[in-house]
Amino acid sequence: MAKTGESSQWILGVDVGGTFTDLVAMAESGQLVTTKTPSTRDQSDGVASGIAKIAEKVGMEVSEFLSRCPLIVHGTTVATNTLLEYDGAKVGLLTTQGFRDEIEFRRAYKESVFSVRLQAPHQIVPRRYRIGIPERLSHTGEVITPLDEGAVRLAVRKLVDEGIEAIAVCFLFSFVNPQHELRVKEIIQEEAPHLFVSLSYEVLPQIREFERVSTTVVNAYTGPALQSYLNHLEARLREQNFKGELFVMQSNGGVQNVVQSGRFAAGCLLSGPAGGVTAASFIGQRAGYPNLITIDMGGTSYDVSVIEQLQPTVTTENWISRYRVALPMMDIHTIGSGGGSIAWIDSGGALQVGPKSAGSNPGPACYGRGGMEPTVTDVNVMLGYINPDNFLGGEMQLDRSLAEEAIRTHIAEPLGISTIEAALAISRIVNSNMSNAIQYVTTQRGFDPRQFALLAVGGAGALHAGKQAEDLRINTVIVPSLAPVFSALGDVAANLKVTELRTHFEEVEKVDLEKVNDDFEEMEKIAREKLGGQNVTEKFEVRKYLDLRYKGEVHEVTVPVRSRTRRITALNLEATLNDFHELHERLYAHKDPSQEVEILNLRMDLIGVREQLRFDEEAFDKEDPTNAKTGERTMYFEKDPVQAPVYNGALLNPGNLIVGPAVIEQWGTTIVVYPGHEALIDAYRNCVIEVRHSVGTVG
Known part of the structure; x- marks a missing residue:
């Protein structure tokens, strides 16, 4: 095979999904090479297999190809799976004495408010591993009770004896004054340097105690697994002659190096789907559709998000596996409706689809790998939507008879209908589930889906998108040319990004702009340190936001600050306040410009801008296909x-x-x-x- 990229360097994007691992390699010339390979339990095996397939396609040995890769960007589900499967580290929690049960009180919040049968969430840090430490700060950060260092040492030793692998630390008002938390970290490193340490001041330095302790504990629970995986993957790549930089896709749509990603695993919980949303913004800009609803349907899940004026929506209202993760993340709603989602009949005789998935092993019945239950992929084969002889371009053969048997045995015969009727019923249910997911991120967020185009990606997204568009009266569906590997394309295209935040509670009318600007400067300094040492880009952008709310409200609205200068002026603040009123009305159908407004938090994104992907525009040919x-x-x-x-x-x-x-x-x-x-x-x-x-x- 000729060497198509003999003198080129390659940027490689790798996205691991529940069923397939997708790879996109982009050469300096703009040439794109793509492939898919089944995901593996050790995700690095699937990554290595995919890299080998890419290298073969460009006519190189793996070692030569990797030597020509200055950058690999990886979207991974390690942190996500760890939390979803409750397979994380054994975690201990050190908190202010008297507050060790904050993680269970949860603001008295229950996801299903009226369900008396809803069980308490799985404890990722059991009560016996939660230890209160004598210390106390005031709300202004003044020391009321000094830190009892002896109690800290005893607590750490006790947790080590219990086999703890990670310690989360969350003290009251540490976001105002972190000195006690930082000292505890030093003591832990003295007593047990092998432990993973998660400080609330470093993970989420903002007001609201439950959100802070929950996010910090989740970070401790998922961090060791992600850190271990990334170290293992990097070592494996280095052994194969990789000399470049390995970055990881973050939930906020940016990428970060492996060291920071391992320390702050909670920021990688949406690592995979975030890549797809990032790529969607790029495609929307090229194709002339600034407002998009993105749907990504793979083998296991169906991910939905909204892009308005080419900007993905971001939220801090995230619940993942019943734990609050209050970090800024792309607003991606996920349901268990993928190609591998299993159709079943419940105890009341009603037909259901998902969330359980057949995954890639054994996979749908038509895969012929031992799967016996009918899945959405089996339905699509049965209805003639998928050609069993041309799956993955012919790389994989499917068996229609096995799909038919699974649907007939498990659904059609128990319901007393034909196999085709059963397949159509399954298809209608999964389409309805997906339409409901789209409404969740549109109408419930103040968006009218009819004003958006629907961008369908993932291996199965384009099979169903037309029906969602009909249901929701969306006029246009876009299927990108690289839809099957879209998240990996987003990994290639994504900018570097660090999000910093700081609580700054003050009425807008009384705001000290000098203090606000000083805080933003300090946040930018910290963000640049986190991005330090990289050789990917020297071009940076700073974006600032204020979390605003009407006085007396419980929740806030994040509003971008429109400023042409490095420092926020009184005019900038006035414009931001006007934007807040309009945004509040769109979200909640209410605004009151006469009402007092409070600043709760300052937010800042430091973005390392990378070179844009280059797609050549082609002239139109004849209409006849x-x-x-x-x-x-x-x-x-x-x-x-x-x-x-x-x-x-x-x-x-x-x-x-x-x-x-x-x-x-x-x-x-x-x-x-x-x-x-x-x-x-x-x-x-x-x-x-x-x-x-x-x-x-x-x-």
Whole structure:
């Protein structure tokens, strides 16, 4: 094989999903090479396998290819899986004496307020490992009770004897004065230097005690696993001649080095899907769609997020595996509706789909790896949406008879319906679940989904997106040309990013702008230290935000500060206040400019800007797509079958128009153009589908 990248350097993006590991390599010339490989229990095995496939495609040995990679950006689910599976480190908690049960009081909050059957969450730090330390600070940071260092040493020794692997430290008002927490860290390092230490001052230095202790404990619980994995992966890459830098995708949409990522694992809990949202912003800019709803459907989950004016929405209201993680994260809502989601009948005889997934092993029944239960992928094979002979471009063969048997045995016969009716019922339920997920991040956040385009990615996203668009009266669906490996593309495209925050409680009318600007300068200094030592970029941007609320409110709204200068002026503050009133009205249908407004926190993003991806724009060809037609296939959109044309996506050119019903088969994904819809291949080889809405349809 010829060496397509013989003299090039390559940036490599790697995203590990629940079923597949996706890789995108970009050469200096702009050439992109992609592949998929099954995910493995030790994620580094799947990463190594994918790198070997990429190296083969460019005609190099693995060692030579890695020597030409100055940067690898990795999206990983290690931290996520650790928390979801409750398989984290054995954690101890040191807190102010009398406050060790804060993690259980949870502000008296219950996710399902009216459910009397909801069990308490799994304890990731049991009460016997939570120790109160004599110390106390006032709300202004003054020492009321000095730190009892002897008690700290005894507590650490006790926890070590209990086999503790990580210690979380969260003292009252440490976000104002961290001296006690920092001293405890020194003592822990003296007594047990092998322990992982998570300080609330370093993880989440802001007001609100439960949010702070929960986030700090989650960081301690997931940190050792992520740190161990990243060290293992980096060592493995170094052995294969990798000399560049390894970065990790963060939940806020930026990337950070492995050292910081290992220390602050809680910031990587949405590492995988964040890459897809980052790539969506880039595609939206190129394709001319600034407002997007992104849906990423893989083998295990369905991730939904909103991009407004090319900016992904960010939230600190995150609950993951029933624990509060109050770090700024992309607002990504996830449900268990992937290709591997299992259809089942509950005790009341009702048909359900997910959240349990067959994963990649054994996988759906049609994989032929021993899976016996029907999944969404089996349904898509049964209905003719997926060609069993052309899955992953023919790299993997599927067995339609096994899919049919699983659906018939587990669903059709128990319900007394035909296999096709059962498959259609499963499809309707999973589509309804996904439409509900879209409404959760749109209408419940003050967005009208009809004003957005739907961007469908992941291996299975384009199979179902047309139905969600019909349900919600969305006019346009976009399927990017690299949809199957979209999160890995986002890893390649993402900027470096560090988010800093600091509590600054003050009424806006009485604000000390000098103090605010000094705090922002200090936050920027800390952020630059965290990004120090990297050789990826020398170009930086600073974005500032204020957390504002009406006096007496419990929750705040994060508002960007519009400033052309390094320091915030009175005029900037006035504009930010006006933006707050408008944003508050959009979110809560209420504003009151006469009401007093309070600043709660200062936030700042330091962004290391990387070179943008280069996609060449191509001229439109003829509309007729006949040259890409490969045949026809029987498909079911209702009970009666239809014959639909099948197109090879690799042979379609910009300007080609495909009228539904039709199927476009691409490597790694299949696009279903539903009856009445029309698909156009645009200048960047994205598939842009215009959706037909029946008269009288209710969104």
